[in-house]
Amino acid sequence: MSGKRQTAITVNGVTENHAVEPRMHLIDYLREECGLTGAHAGCEHGVCGACTVRVDGEIVRGCLTLAVATDGRRVDTIEGLSDTGEIADLQKAFHEHNALQCGFCTPGMLMAAQDLVREMPNAGRDEIREYISGNYCRCTGYQAIVDAIETVLKARKEKSGASPALKVVK
Amino acid sequence: MNARAELPVSAPGTKADTGYIGKSIPRANAKRLLQGRGAYTDDLRFPRLAHVVFFRSPHAHARIVSLDLSKARQSPGVIATFDGHAIAEYCTPWVAVLSHLKGLKSPAQYAVAIERACWQGEAVAAIIAETRAQAEDALQLIEVEWEELPVLTDMELALDPATPVIHPDLGDNLCFHRDFTTEGVDDAFARADLVVEDTFHFGRHTGVTLEGRTIVADYNPAQHSLTVYQGTQAPHMMQDIMSRHLNIPEANVRVVTKDVGGSFGIKVHVYPDEMATAAISVMLRRPVKFIADRLESFLTDIHAREHRVRTRLAATKEGKILAFEIDDLTGIGPYSVYPRTSGIEGNQVVNLTGGPYAHKEYRARLDVVFTNKNVTCQYRGVGHPIAVAVTEGIVDLAAQKLGMDPAEFRRINLIPDDAYPYTFPSGLKFELLSHHQCLDKLLALMDYTALRAEQTRLRGKGIYRGIGLAAMIEVTNPSPAFYGVGGARISAQDGATIRLEPSGMVTVLVSVTEQGQGNDAVFAQIAATVLGITMEKVKVVTGDTEVTPYGGGTWASRGAGIGGEAVLQSAKALKSNILDIAAAILNVDKGTLDITGNEVYDKLTGATKMPLSEVGRVGYFRPDTLPMDFQSELTVTRHYTPRGYGFTFTNGIQASLVEVDPDTGFVKLLKHWVVEDCGTILNPMLVDEQMRGGIVQGIGGALFEECLYSADGQMLNGSMADYLVPMAGEMPDMVIAHVESPTKTSELGAKGAGEAGTAGAPAAVMNAINDALLPLNARVSSQPFTPEKILRALGKV
Numbered sequence: 002m003s004g005k006r007q008t009a010i011t012v013n014g015v016t017e018n019h020a021v022e023p024r025m026h027l028i029d030y031l032r033e034e035c036g037l038t039g040a041h042a043g044c045e046h047g048v049c050g051a052c053t054v055r056v057d058g059e060i061v062r063g064c065l066t067l068a069v070a071t072d073g074r075r076v077d078t079i080e081g082l083s084d085t086g087e088i089a090d091l092q093k094a095f096h097e098h099n100a101l102q103c104g105f106c107t108p109g110m111l112m113a114a115q116d117l118v119r120e121m122p123n124a125g126r127d128e129i130r131e132y133i134s135g136n137y138c139r140c141t142g143y144q145a146i147v148d149a150i151e152t153v154l155k156a157r158k159e160k161s162g163a164s165p166a167l168k169v170v171k
Numbered sequence: 172m173n174a175r176a177e178l179p180v181s182a183p184g185t186k187a188d189t190g191y192i193g194k195s196i197p198r199a200n201a202k203r204l205l206q207g208r209g210a211y212t213d214d215l216r217f218p219r220l221a222h223v224v225f226f227r228s229p230h231a232h233a234r235i236v237s238l239d240l241s242k243a244r245q246s247p248g249v250i251a252t253f254d255g256h257a258i259a260e261y262c263t264p265w266v267a268v269l270s271h272l273k274g275l276k277s278p279a280q281y282a283v284a285i286e287r288a289c290w291q292g293e294a295v296a297a298i299i300a301e302t303r304a305q306a307e308d309a310l311q312l313i314e315v316e317w318e319e320l321p322v323l324t325d326m327e328l329a330l331d332p333a334t335p336v337i338h339p340d341l342g343d344n345l346c347f348h349r350d351f352t353t354e355g356v357d358d359a360f361a362r363a364d365l366v367v368e369d370t371f372h373f374g375r376h377t378g379v380t381l382e383g384r385t386i387v388a389d390y391n392p393a394q395h396s397l398t399v400y401q402g403t404q405a406p407h408m409m410q411d412i413m414s415r416h417l418n419i420p421e422a423n424v425r426v427v428t429k430d431v432g433g434s435f436g437i438k439v440h441v442y443p444d445e446m447a448t449a450a451i452s453v454m455l456r457r458p459v460k461f462i463a464d465r466l467e468s469f470l471t472d473i474h475a476r477e478h479r480v481r482t483r484l485a486a487t488k489e490g491k492i493l494a495f496e497i498d499d500l501t502g503i504g505p506y507s508v509y510p511r512t513s514g515i516e517g518n519q520v521v522n523l524t525g526g527p528y529a530h531k532e533y534r535a536r537l538d539v540v541f542t543n544k545n546v547t548c549q550y551r552g553v554g555h556p557i558a559v560a561v562t563e564g565i566v567d568l569a570a571q572k573l574g575m576d577p578a579e580f581r582r583i584n585l586i587p588d589d590a591y592p593y594t595f596p597s598g599l600k601f602e603l604l605s606h607h608q609c610l611d612k613l614l615a616l617m618d619y620t621a622l623r624a625e626q627t628r629l630r631g632k633g634i635y636r637g638i639g640l641a642a643m644i645e646v647t648n649p650s651p652a653f654y655g656v657g658g659a660r661i662s663a664q665d666g667a668t669i670r671l672e673p674s675g676m677v678t679v680l681v682s683v684t685e686q687g688q689g690n691d692a693v694f695a696q697i698a699a700t701v702l703g704i705t706m707e708k709v710k711v712v713t714g715d716t717e718v719t720p721y722g723g724g725t726w727a728s729r730g731a732g733i734g735g736e737a738v739l740q741s742a743k744a745l746k747s748n749i750l751d752i753a754a755a756i757l758n759v760d761k762g763t764l765d766i767t768g769n770e771v772y773d774k775l776t777g778a779t780k781m782p783l784s785e786v787g788r789v790g791y792f793r794p795d796t797l798p799m800d801f802q803s804e805l806t807v808t809r810h811y812t813p814r815g816y817g818f819t820f821t822n823g824i825q826a827s828l829v830e831v832d833p834d835t836g837f838v839k840l841l842k843h844w845v846v847e848d849c850g851t852i853l854n855p856m857l858v859d860e861q862m863r864g865g866i867v868q869g870i871g872g873a874l875f876e877e878c879l880y881s882a883d884g885q886m887l888n889g890s891m892a893d894y895l896v897p898m899a900g901e902m903p904d905m906v907i908a909h910v911e912s913p914t915k916t917s918e919l920g921a922k923g924a925g926e927a928g929t930a931g932a933p934a935a936v937m938n939a940i941n942d943a944l945l946p947l948n949a950r951v952s953s954q955p956f957t958p959e960k961i962l963r964a965l966g967k968v
Binding site: 022024025032036037038039040041043044045046048049051078079080083095097098099101102103104105106107108111126127129130131133134136138139141142143144145146147 | 432
C-alpha cells in the first residue's frame with residue numbers, strides 16, 4: 002500500500018513524472034495524477050470499456066492495467082486523440098448520427114472504434130457490432146454507433162484508395 | 172397589432188416555416204463529450220476534498236450489537252468515522268408516503284442505519300479519508316457484532332401470518348394495497364365466450380448507469396450554505412430536501428448538476444448515502460465526495476419491477492374484449508423510497524393495464540409488500556413494461572385461443588382513432604391517440620404479411636421464428652396530479668428565462684436538466700425558431716438551482732414537452748420585447764417588423780432594418796436614445812404547467828422478430844419496428860434515439876437483466892461480469908416511424924418520448940418468443956426469458 006514508485010509515462014506525447022502507489026490503476030492515474038478526466042471508470046471489472054485507453058498503440062482497459070506497468074511507455078487518451086485530429090472523422094460521424102447520449106461511454110467507444118477502423122477496414126455491420134461488444138452503452142441502443150462507424154469505414158476506405166499515404170501506421 | 176410576434180410557431184392549418192423544429196440537428200453540447208471534455212461530477216476538482224466510503228451491512232437483516240470504529244479511525248489518512256447516530260444529529264430521517272396513495276405506509280429511514288440493517292448493502296457507518304483508497308483501507312478495520320434477524324426475500328410470503336414482520340411498528344409487511352373495479356366486471360366474465368388466464372413474472376432489474384451515483388457536498392460555515400454537485404435528474408427537488416433534512420435555509424442550498432452519465436430514473440431519488448455525504452460536509456466543514464462503485468451501485472441504486480401478475484381476459488367468440496382482471500404483487504425492499512414512494516410502479520400497473528383497448532370492464536388488485544432486498548422505485552418506464560407485457564401477453568393468448576391473427580385481433584379491439592377524448596375504465600383520460608394509424612403503418616413498415624409467409628416457410632425447415640406485437644400507451648408530461656397532490660414537494664411546472672445579450676446572442680436558462688437525451692438541443696431549436704435567429708446564437712444553461720427558474724427536472728418523459736413549452740413562451744415574449752425596442756429606435760409600428768436570420772426586417776418590403784446586436788447595443792448601452800417612458804426588457808421568464816389532463820398520453824405499437832433455437836434455448840433478435848406518436852416532433856433524430864435506447868433497455872429486462880438474490884438475501888450477481896446488460900453484438904437494427912398527433916394542452920404540441928421504447932419492447936419480445944414456440948407447444952411468461960427458462964418450457968431440462 003505504501004511505498005510509492007516514481008514513474009515517467011508519456012501521456013499524449015508529454016512526459017508525466019509522478020510517484021504512484023503500485024496498486025494504482027491506469028485509469029485512476031490518468032484522472033487523479035494527470036487530471037485527464039476523459040476516460041471514465043465504469044464497472045472497475047474490465048467489462049464495460051468506459052476506461053479504454055491506448056498503451057503503445059494497443060487499446061487496454063484502464064481499470065485492469067496498473068499505472069506502474071506503463072512506466073516508460075506511451076499512453077494515449079481521448080484528449081490526445083482529439084488534439085492530434087486522429088479521430089476527427091469518427092467524432093464528426095458520432096456527432097452527426099447522435100451516436101452518444103450521456104457521453105460517459107463515448108471516449109472508450111471512440112478508442113475501440115478507432116482500433117476497429119484501423120484493424121478491420123472491411124468490417125460490415127455484424128463485425129462492427131461484434132467488435133464494439135466490449136464497450137457498453139446504456140443510452141443509445143448501439144444502432145447510431147454502428148451507423149457512425151460504418152460511415153467512417155466507407156469514407157476512410159475511399160480516402161485511402163485515393164491516397165495510401167494517409168493510412169495511419171500503427 | 173403585434174401580430175407576428177404573438178402568433179404560434181406554426182399557425183394551425185397552414186404550411187408555415189417551422190424553422191429548426193422538426194429537423195434532425197446534431198446536439199451542440201455533444202461536442203465536449205466527444206472529446207472527453209465533459210464535466211461529470213467526478214471530473215470536478217476541489218481544494219481540501221475529503222472522500223467518504225460507507226461500511227455496508229453484509230446481512231439482509233441484522234441488529235447491530237456493537238460497532239467499533241476506533242481502529243478504522245487510526246488508519247492512515249482517515250479524517251473521521253461516524254455511525255448512524257452521529258449522522259442523525261445533522262440529518263433528520265424521512266418517511267416516503269404520498270397522501271393520494273391512501274394507506275401507503277413506510278418506516279422512518281435514516282441516512283445511515285441506526286441499530287438495525289434491513290437489506291444487504293445498507294450503510295451502517297461512514298469513513299472519511301484524504302483519499303478514497305485510504306478510506307477503503309480503513310473499512311477493513313471496522314469491527315461489528317451482528318445479531319442476524321429473520322430474512323424475508325420471497326414476496327409471496329410477505330403477507331403470510333406466519334412470516335415475521337420486518338417493521339413491527341407498522342403491524343404487517345404491507346406497504347400499500349389498492350382495489351379497483353368497474354361495476355359490470357363479474358357479469359362480463361360470466362357472459363364471455365372465452366376467458367383466458369396466465370401469470371406473468373417480472374424479474375428485478377436496475378438501471379446500470381455507466382456513471383455511478385456521484386455527489387460532492389461543499390459546506391461553507393461562514394454563510395451556513397451548502398453547494399451540492401450531484402448527478403441528479405431533479406436539482407430543485409434535491410435542494411428542497413437537503414434544505415429541510417439538514418436544516419439549512421432553502422436559498423442557502425445550491426444544487427449544481429453538470430454532465431450526468433446516464434440516469435434512466437435511477438438518479439431522481441433520495442439516497443441515504445448521498446444525504447449522509449451532505450451531512451458529513453456540514454460536520455467536517457469541507458467538501459466531501461461520494462461515488463457509488465459498481466458493487467455499491469448494484470446493492471443500493473434503486474431496483475425495479477419484481478412483479479407477479481395474475482391476469483384474466485374475457486372476450487366474445489367474435490373477438491371483442493369485454494374485460495381485463497389483474498392481481499399484482501410486488502416486493503419493494505424494506506423502505507418506500509423518498510420522496511416518490513415505491514407504490515407508484517404498482518399503481519401504474521393498475522392504471523395502465525389494458526390501456527390501448529376499448530373494453531369497458533376492469534378489475535385490479537395490488538399488493539405492495541416489504542422484503543429484505545434492496546429498495547425498488549421508479550426506473551425508466553415505471554409500471555409500463557409490466558402493464559404492457561401483461562396486457563399484450565394475455566391479448567395474444569386470447570387471439571390464439573380464438574384462432575385469430577394477433578394483428579387483426581388488435582384491430583378489432585384498439586380504441587378507435589375518432590373516439591377522443593376518451594375515458595378509460597381505470598379512470599384515465601386520453602386527449603388524442605392514434606392506435607389504428609400506428610397499427611396500419613407498422614404492418615406496412617414491417618411487411619407483416621410477407622413475414623408471416625416467411626415464418627411458415629421456415630418452420631417447414633425446422634427454423635422457429637416468431638413475430639410479436641405490442642400496442643401501448645405511455646404517461647408523459649405529468650400534471651401536479653402525479654406527485655404534488657399527494658404532498659410531495661416535486662414541481663410539475665418548469666420555467667425558462669431567456670435573455671438577449673448585447674452581441675445579439677441569446678441565453679436560455681431552463682429548469683429541466685440534461686442527461687444526454689438532448690433537452691438542451693431542442694430548447695435551442697425552439698428558442699432559435701421562435702426568435703428568428705440561427706442556432707449558433709443560442710446558449711442553453713441547465714442544472715443549477717441558483718441560476719435557472721424553479722422546476723421539476725427530468726423524469727416521466729416531461730423534459731421536452733414541459734420545458735420546451737416554457738422556452739417557447741419565453742422566446743415569444745422576448746421577441747415581442749425586442750420588436751418593441753426596434754420599433755422605438757426606428758419610430759415605426761411594431762406590427763410592421765419581424766425577425767429572421769438574426770436581423771429585424773420590415774415585413775412589407777422585406778428590407779433589413781437592423782441586426783439584433785444593434786437592438787442589444789441600444790437596449791443596454793444607449794437607452795438614453797429611447798423615448799423617456801420606454802424601458803427595455805431583454806430578459807423574460809415564462810413557466811408552463813400541464814393542466815386539463817392528468818397526463819398527456821402517447822401511444823404506439825412495437826413489433827419484434829426473433830428466432831428461437833429449440834436446442835439451446837437462445838433467442839436471436841432479428842429486427843424490431845416501432846411506430847409511435849409523441850405529438851409534435853422537435854428533432855426526429857433525437858426522438859428515434861430515445862426510442863432505440865429505450866427499446867434496448869426494455870430488451871435487457873426481457874432477456875438478460877436480473878438482480879439475483881439468495882434465500883438469505885445476498886445479491887448473487889453484483890458486478891457487470893455477472894449481471895448481463897445488452898451488448899452491441901446481440902441487439903437488432905430497429906426501424907422507427909411516427910404518427911404526429913400534437914397535444915392541444917400546449918402551443919408546442921410535444922408529448923414525451925423517453926420511455927415508450929422501454930415500455931413496449933419486453934412485451935413485443937415476449938410475444939415473439941411465444942409465437943416462435945407455439946408449434947412446439949411451449950410458452951414462457953417469466954422475465955427475463957433466459958435460455959434455461961425456454962428449455963424448461965420445452966421440457967428439455
